[in-house]
Amino acid sequence: MKTIRKLRLVVLTLSGVCISVGGLAAKEPFFEGLGGYQRKITTAAPEAQRYFNQGLAFLHGFNHGAAIRSFEEAARLDPQCAMAHWGVMLAYAAMMTGQRVLAMKHIRAMVAEMPADFLKKNAL
Numbered sequence: 001m002k003t004i005r006k007l008r009l010v011v012l013t014l015s016g017v018c019i020s021v022g023g024l025a026a027k028e029p030f031f032e033g034l035g036g037y038q039r040k041i042t043t044a045a046p047e048a049q050r051y052f053n054q055g056l057a058f059l060h061g062f063n064h065g066a067a068i069r070s071f072e073e074a075a076r077l078d079p080q081c082a083m084a085h086w087g088v089m090l091a092y093a094a095m096m097t098g099q100r101v102l103a104m105k106h107i108r109a110m111v112a113e114m115p116a117d118f119l120k121k122n123a124l
């Protein structure tokens with residue numbers, strides 16, 4: 001039971017780290033010709049959905065940097081969109097060059113920005 005709680009905390013921490021990387025300041029452009037793959041996510045911002053799909057396309061093409069920027073833009077547009085943060089973490093984890101430290105920073109920053117009542121209500 002303790003192991004599961006620790007694992008959940010690590011995953012939550014990893015997804016928050018990715019926001020603090022600093023790429024959230026500049027707006028990522030939309031790119032055409034990346035394919036038609038889409039995955040419906042829960043978001044209040046239609047643009048966040050489009051950036052998420054673009055991030056997936058880049059991720060599938062092993063363009064991790066562009067995927068991270070797209071997922072970060074989706075997270076900037078809708079900070080409550082869990083899948084955008086998941087995408088950032090996944091793209092950093094997919095990079096085999098030690099970028100996991102940046103992913104951890106993003107997760108910590110995301111968790112730090114969450115309201116306390118939200119964390120209490122949605123505790124794992």
